[in-house]
Amino acid sequence: MSTISYFQNASKFVANNTSFNTYISDVDVLQYLQQYAATGAMHDSDERYPLPSCHPGTRKAVIDRIKAWYGYKEPPNDSIMVVHAPAGYGKSAVAQFIADDLEQQEDIDFNPLAGSFFFSRASPERSNPAHFIATLAYQFATSIPELLPFIEDVVRRNPMILNKTLELQLEKLIIGPFRSVKGLDEMPNRLIIVDGLDECINLDRKARVEKQYAQDQELAQIRVLDLIHTLQSHRFPLFFLIFSRPEPWIKAHVESMPFCDNAQTLDMYMTADNLRDVESVLRKELEQISVIYGCQSSFAGEAWPGQERLQKLVEKTRGDMLYANTIILDLRDPYEDPQERLNLILDPSFDDGADLAHSAPFSFVYEHFRQILRSCPERNRPLILEVLADLVVSHQIMRDADIIPIEEGDISLALGALDELSGRVRGRGIKALRGLHSVIKLRPHRSGSSPFFLNGLFIRFLKNPKCSGEFAVDTKSASLRLLTACMGKAASVGLDKKIRDDDHCLRFAVLAWPKYWWRWTLIDGLEHSKVLHLFLSLNLTACFVHAFSLHPGRFSLSSLLPESLFEHIPALPSTSPQSDNQVLPEMIVASRKPAYPDHAELVAQCVSHLRSSVGAALVHLLDLSLVDSSIQKRPLSYALVCYLIHIQCKDEGDRRSDTVVQALKRLRTSQSNGFGQLIEYLLEQNPDLSSYLLDN
Numbered sequence: 070m071s072t073i074s075y076f077q078n079a080s081k082f083v084a085n086n087t088s089f090n091t092y093i094s095d096v097d098v099l100q101y102l103q104q105y106a107a108t109g110a111m112h113d114s115d116e117r118y119p120l121p122s123c124h125p126g127t128r129k130a131v132i133d134r135i136k137a138w139y140g141y142k143e144p145p146n147d148s149i150m151v152v153h154a155p156a157g158y159g160k161s162a163v164a165q166f167i168a169d170d171l172e173q174q175e176d177i178d179f180n181p182l183a184g185s186f187f188f189s190r191a192s193p194e195r196s197n198p199a200h201f202i203a204t205l206a207y208q209f210a211t212s213i214p215e216l217l218p219f220i221e222d223v224v225r226r227n228p229m230i231l232n233k234t235l236e237l238q239l240e241k242l243i244i245g246p247f248r249s250v251k252g253l254d255e256m257p258n259r260l261i262i263v264d265g266l267d268e269c270i271n272l273d274r275k276a277r278v279e280k281q282y283a284q285d286q287e288l289a290q291i292r293v294l295d296l297i298h299t300l301q302s303h304r305f306p307l308f309f310l311i312f313s314r315p316e317p318w319i320k321a322h323v324e325s326m327p328f329c330d331n332a333q334t335l336d337m338y339m340t341a342d343n344l345r346d347v348e349s350v351l352r353k354e355l356e357q358i359s360v361i362y363g364c365q366s367s368f369a370g371e372a373w374p375g376q377e378r379l380q381k382l383v384e385k386t387r388g389d390m391l392y393a394n395t396i397i398l399d400l401r402d403p404y405e406d407p408q409e410r411l412n413l414i415l416d417p418s419f420d421d422g423a424d425l426a427h428s429a430p431f432s433f434v435y436e437h438f439r440q441i442l443r444s445c446p447e448r449n450r451p452l453i454l455e456v457l458a459d460l461v462v463s464h465q466i467m468r469d470a471d472i473i474p475i476e477e478g479d480i481s482l483a484l485g486a487l488d489e490l491s492g493r494v495r496g497r498g499i500k501a502l503r504g505l506h507s508v509i510k511l512r513p514h515r516s517g518s519s520p521f522f523l524n525g526l527f528i529r530f531l532k533n534p535k536c537s538g539e540f541a542v543d544t545k546s547a548s549l550r551l552l553t554a555c556m557g558k559a560a561s562v563g564l565d566k567k568i569r570d571d572d573h574c575l576r577f578a579v580l581a582w583p584k585y586w587w588r589w590t591l592i593d594g595l596e597h598s599k600v601l602h603l604f605l606s607l608n609l610t611a612c613f614v615h616a617f618s619l620h621p622g623r624f625s626l627s628s629l630l631p632e633s634l635f636e637h638i639p640a641l642p643s644t645s646p647q648s649d650n651q652v653l654p655e656m657i658v659a660s661r662k663p664a665y666p667d668h669a670e671l672v673a674q675c676v677s678h679l680r681s682s683v684g685a686a687l688v689h690l691l692d693l694s695l696v697d698s699s700i701q702k703r704p705l706s707y708a709l710v711c712y713l714i715h716i717q718c719k720d721e722g723d724r725r726s727d728t729v730v731q732a733l734k735r736l737r738t739s740q741s742n743g744f745g746q747l748i749e750y751l752l753e754q755n756p757d758l759s760s761y762l763l764d765n
Contacts, residue, residue, distance in 0.1 A: 098221040099210060105231040106207040107200035109192060112168035112185040112262065116192070121162040124353065127346040128163050131337050135167060138333070139308055144258050147333045148301040148308050151323050153315040154337030155523035156437065156507040157391020160312040161187065163337070164264040167310065171260060183259035183307060184208030188268040190440065197271045198293050202235050205261065206242040215256065219246035239296055247305045258306045263297070266290055266313035267507065270444065286444060287318045294319070298328050314507035338523065343388030350390070351382055354397045364408050374411055381415055385525070391434065392526050398430035434526055435536045438508065442540050445504040453505070454540065456498045458547035459487045460509070460521045461531055466584045467521075480510070480521065486574045490554035548588045549600075555582035556603040564611045564689065568619070579615050586634060601671045609682030614689050621704035634679065684728050687712055691732035694747075706750035709733075 109116030123132070135152070138145050154160050164187070171182040184205045189195040210220045223230060223241050230241050247253065271289040290313075297309050313319050315336075323332055355374060358364065364373040374382075386392040396414060400407040445453055467483060484498040491498075502509050508527045522528050534541035558578035562568070568575055589600065687708060694700040709729070716727055724730060737744040 098224050099207070101228065102203060102207045102210065102220075102224060102231070105200065105203040107186070107192075107194040107204050108207075110186045110188065110195045110200070110204055111208065112165060112182075112187065113172075114187075117187060117189075121159075121165050123159065123162045123166045124346075124350045126349055128159055128166075128337075128341055131163055131335065131341050132166060134335055134340060135163070135310065139260055139310065140258070142258070144306065145308060147331050148304075149297065149311065149328075149332035150309070150335060151311045151313065151319075151332060152335045152337055153313050153320070154341075155510075156314060156441065157389065157394075157434070157524060158337055158341070158343075159390050160314075160337065161264050164262050164310070164312045167260075168262050177257075179257050179259075180212045181257070181259055183212050183261050185262040185264070188263075188265035190268040190270050196268060198235060198269055198289055198296075201293060201296065202238040202242060203231055206238070209243065209246075213256075213259065215250045216246045219249045235292070235296060236299070239300060243300060244303060247303065253305070256306045258308060260308050260310055262310045262312075263293070264312040266293060266311055266319060267316050269293055284446075287316075290316070290319055291322050294322050294328065298331075301331060316506055317503055320506075343390070344383060347386050347388050347390060347393045348379070348383045350393055351379060351386075351397070355379065355400075358397075358400055358407050362407050373408075378411070378415065382411075385415070387525050389524050389526070391524060395430045395434050395526065399428050402429070431526075431536070435530050438527055438530050438537070439540060441505065441507060449501060452493075452497070452501045454542050455491065455547070456484075456487075456493075456501045457531055458542035458544055459491055459498070459551065461528060461542055462544050462547045462551065462585070462588055463487060463581075464521045464528070466581050482573050483521075483577075486577045487551070489574045490551055490558070490578070492554075548585060552582060552585035552589045553600065553603060554578070555585055556600070556607060559612050560603070560606050560608070562611045562615055563608055564614060566611075568615055576619060579612055580619060582612075583634075597668055598671065601668055601675055604675050605671075605678055609679060610685040610689065613682065613686035617686070617690060617704070617708070621701040683712065687729045688732040691729070691736055694736065702747050703750050706747055709747070 108114055113120075131152070135150065138147070138150050152160065152163070164185075168182055168185055172180065174181060185208070186201060186204055187195065194200055206220055210217045220242060223245065227241070230238060233241075250256065267290065269289050270286040294311075297311070300307065301309060320334075322328060323334060356372060359373040366373040366375045368375055382396065386396070399405075399414070400410050402410070442450075442453070463483075481496075481499055484502075485495045488495045488498045508522065508524050510521055510523045530536050531540065531542045532544060555578040558575055559582055562575070562579060568579065690700065690705055690708075694702070694705070712729055716724055716729075733744070733747075736747070
């Protein structure tokens, strides 16, 4: 058999970048491996300087939970813990703390930290999984001495292994060497920390296939999880601590079989004492700023900025550590006066001001938000912005009124109602938000917080075009769209029609339309005539009665009086009860707006319709209380106080003949106990009404 000579006729032949006959000496193996590793992804890399850190005493509940799970002496029951939290809630700081804490252990003769990988979308090497296995193998070779000779042997025999698939790299560089170690059962437990999994976005592929960016990042992140699951399935003494934003595809994969068999999750947002941590950070940082810049409190003997202003700042952040840290960075600006900056930040108008967009710390956060939004499919952007606009104009309404019961685990009922009102197929809104779970809350909300937004700065970002640019939401269109839809839905309500418990959209419409009305009255140039005609079509008496029945404790008659909805008044009476059920700030603002001058006749009809309906609703409720003892007297008394104050300007004859006053007299005659309780509540709120009640 003849021998083939491949280079028989070659002339001046040069072989470049050849891989055949490659030999790597013992000394060169780690250096060779390092060339394929993302050394900047390691927990102590200078590339990550300054390293994130937890403020002393903060995130204690989360850190304690992690330490209780992982013990290098006793293996945890679950080999994987996934810690998730919204953007800016200190995941990387906790990951860094755990890594540093393990390396500082002095009572052991081994390194309990096997390795770490901190993903980052800002780094070409750390934004995709290409270097993930090589980086772990390099760290294992140095942190687990027993593995070094076996890893060296693999690389010497086949240097091209580092150009193979990640799955093959895992098998040859990590799983194989572990199998080769003798006495594996006696090897101590070690931890691997993976941070920022959501920032593994397959950056290289993004450059080639822009349209598949969103889908590719999901595949890349799931691939990393599968690599981790494959490694842990061999039951080596390795345990994994993974930090990520709560992206739905990551959560779904972690909660699915077989991954969930050996994994547990920890929700930082729900576990950490966010308000306490934020207050602790703000207090310590403001003390330092006060010393550096010589800031003085307005109150003698009290450290700047004073306890009252500190609490206002904490309330403004709503426990959002990203917001708190951004404020601190802004106050530390050496070119600004921190006292003036704090005054500006606490001013409500600051949220919509241009100064917010030009602050370097705030600009950094807003670029962070833009990156999150850019990661969503561009073809879905109009729908995403429409849904976000609905949430921006609705989040306070739902927070203040608890209008739709948010079931444990999601807010699908609320989003479903907004879908129906905005003309979308139910479920479309929640799908549009698929890539925004790091800033949108799709879980039970804490008391006093927004039911939708995890980050208060994200709301301000969306509302201010100077900050959000192409991602600014159209709140004007959303307000008008939801107002007209709610009024159209509420037009079907009658006194003889019971609203079903499961008809969440109708319940929402009846309770929410006055609140959207206040938002709408602050906006110029909208379709006043159309809205006013819709107003006239409402059975307001039925709407008010149903609103009271659905949420007695949230019914606010003061916000439904003509002065509130149509006319300019200096302010409502200061004698109104101090309660959540009464005067709302947005109503007062709305009441200062001049009535619609171009539609005077139409407005007059609406005012007349409203006056008669308010009285008719109270008469109906008072008469109903004669036969239905379940009617709640205290909320009803709140409404009566507002009404009685309102009619005090009438002459004596009109007051005595007023239909509501007549209904009160009937209640006094027919049900003395119920009447006495109602009057007791009335006078408890406004003692000045005693003489009026005696006279009438």
